[in-house]
Amino acid sequence: MLRLPSAAKLTDLKERLVDVPGRVRVMAKVANQTGLMWQFHVPGARALMEVLTRRSQNPSQMYQVHAANTPNKVALRWRDEALTFAELEDRIARVAAGFSSRGLSRGSSLIVMMKNRPEFVVTQNAATRVGAAAVSVSWRSTAAELAYLAMHSGAKFIVFNPELWPVVEEASRSLPHLKRSQFVVVGAGPGEVPKGVTSYEDLFDETPLENYAPANGAADDAEAAVVIYTSGTTGKPKGAVRKFPKDAFPAALRFIAQTPMRADDVHLVACPLYHSTALAFLLLSQILGATAVLMDEFKPEFFLRDVERWGVTTTAVVPTMLHRVLSLEPELLARYRTRSLRAIICGGAPLPGPLGLRVMDHFGDILFNFYGATETGLVTLANPQDLRAAPGTIGQPIPGNDIRLLDDAGVEVARGEVGELYVKNKLLVAGYHKDDDATAASLRDGFFSVGDLARKDRDGRYFIEGRKRDMIISGGVNIYPAEVESALEAHPDVAEVAVVGVEDAEWGERVRAFVVARPGSQLDDAYLKTWTRERLAGPKVPRDFVFLDALPRNATGKVMKRDLRVWRA
Structure with a gap:
């Protein structure tokens, strides 16, 4: 019947x-x-x-989908290992079953703390598969940082590389709610698994797939998420909770449509996977069924070597990486063939206009510059034509994004003026984990801001002018560090520069520039003051210059301006 x-x-x-x-x-x-x-x-x-x-x-x-469609196509390459889509899907399903049998479920979370390797991808997706939140943590974290993130996120498991055990063990003393078996070590050889700690490989066979019923979270309506903690350049990191609404998939496709990304790509993962840029572009590439190559850790020459070895077509980087690649000796740069590259996608920090031009002069007009944040997803994109016409631009909004530039009263500023950048789209985070006040402070009429300041030119292109908390007020004049940095970076002997405001008895704040000079150059305060004065109004000219061998940066390449503000000779 x-x-x-x-x-x-x-x-x-x-x-x-x-x-x-x-x-x-x-x-x-x-x-x-x-x-x-x-x-x-x-x-x-x-x-x-x-x-x-x-x-x-x-x-x-x-x-x-790809395991059913192209099961034998290589999904991931790492060192000399290659995993097909069928093999990768099998690992995700088995690890999801293993974690589920140990209590990971919808609404819970685990921490992933490891260098780039296939298990990172497997663990992230296995957690998502059961409706849990995967929390990516830098493998450079201290024990105190790890303990804070584990407590704040309520993690039920910590998955880590064996060489990180000393840090994890120290952190465990501050995590009495976690049993020894809830620490999971990845890639440990014989005798390397600490007593009582779970070996990652044990997860594979604990629950036969035919007996695995995903009722605890991987059901059709599982509300999976990832929690990505902000870099914390100004204090304790905040956990941005990213869920996956139905609109997320079309939003990702709309971004792909603005780029030369293809299904037959070989995508090089050069950034650490705990960083939003790396994870986002790995996912975008593999939505198309592209092959991804994982670098253990970025090194300039190894980047070029991998591009040549694997015929890499796309990669996503932060500006610091491009600077380091172009700082290699000319004969070393010329040694590697990189003509397979069709798109270098840059973001995560402001791209200096002169650096963008140098990149395109070397690699060709294949550079794309995006603006986005952990909290907002991908917001704007500049193509090579934009970067030639308006160096340093972050481009125009990707379809699906609504941008407002607002003053302190919440009123939209005129074109050409600087305002705080607010964005509304389908990929905004659900909020900050356990921090309703921070969530509310970032929202205005459904639009989200991470505190970046921007302006829009007459052609509709946007430019980042710095962060609101970095703005310098000297003698009542608003000074945007990005404008001063851009003027200094245009000098051929300046490699990098960061501008901050420091206390001044007369002016309230004065402008101080930290400069990294190119090797062999001869720069001094008087010369750079003259250079800047010819390009900027008087209040914007730095009162003093500090010459450094390198700018202080965090693990994701962002300049630590809070360190520079309290710098002492």
Whole structure:
């Protein structure tokens, strides 16, 4: 006897299907543009439609699609290891089952603290698969930092590399709620697994997949998330909670449509995976079924070597990396073939205009500069033509983003004027973990700000002018550090510069510039003051200059301006 679904089930199915046509149209456009359409087979198409009709989508589901569609295609390369999409999906499913059997469930979290390696990708997606939050932590963290993040996030597991055990063990003394078995070591050789600690490999076979019922979180409506802690350049890091609404998938496709990304790409993961830039562009590339190559740790020559060895077509970097690559000896730069590159995508910190031009002069017009934040996702994109016409620009809004530049009263500023950048899109974070006050302070009428200041030119291009807390007020004049930095960086003997405000009895604040000179150059205060005075109004000219061998940066390459403000000779 044929049993018809209940009215409630039919209503539920209708709600799931109502927005599928729009998402399919966006997907079809990108699939055609990227070449993905011509790689799809019937099993993959079935898997994709099954994912699209679920109540919620999350990044881990794309591996199910590609495992069905192109099971034998290489998904990840790391050192001499290669994992196909079928192998990667199998590992994700097995580790998800293992963690689930040990109590990881919807609404809980785990910490991932390791260098770039396949297990990082597996663990992130396994947590998402069961509806848990994956918290990425820098492998450079101290024991005190790790303990704070574990307590603040409520992590039930900490997954780490064996060489990090001394730090993890010290942190564990401040984490009495975690048993020894809740520490999971990855890649440990014989005799390297500390007593009582779980070996990552044990997770694979604890729960046979045929017995794994994902009722605790990986159900159709699992509200998976990742929690990414901000860099903490001004104090304790805040945990940005990123969930995966249905609109996230089309939003990702709209960004891809603005780039030369393709399904046959080889994407080089050069940034650490705990950094938003690395994780975001790995996911974007693998939405298309591209192959990703993981660098253990960025080194300028190794970057060039991997581009040549694997025929890398796309990569995502922060400006510091580009600076370090171009600082290599000319004969070393010329040694490697990099013509396979079709897109170098830069973000995570302001891109100095002169650096962008030097990158394009060397690699060709393949540089893209994006603006985004952990809290906002990808907001704007500048293509090579933009960067030639207006060096340093972050470009124009990616479709789906609404931007407002507001003054302190919440009124939009005129074109050309500087205001605080607020953005509204479908990828805004759900808020800051356990910090309602910080969440509320960042929101205005549904628009989110991370405190960046920007202006828009007559052509609709945006430019970052610094952070609100970095703005210098000298004698009542607002001075934006980015403008002063740009003027100094235009000097051919200046490699890097950072500008801050320091206390001044007469003016309230005065401008101080920290300069890194190119090797062999002869720079002094008087010469740079003259250079700056010819390009900027008097109040913006630095009163003093400090010459350093390198600017202080955090692990993600951002300049630690709070250290510079309290700098003492």
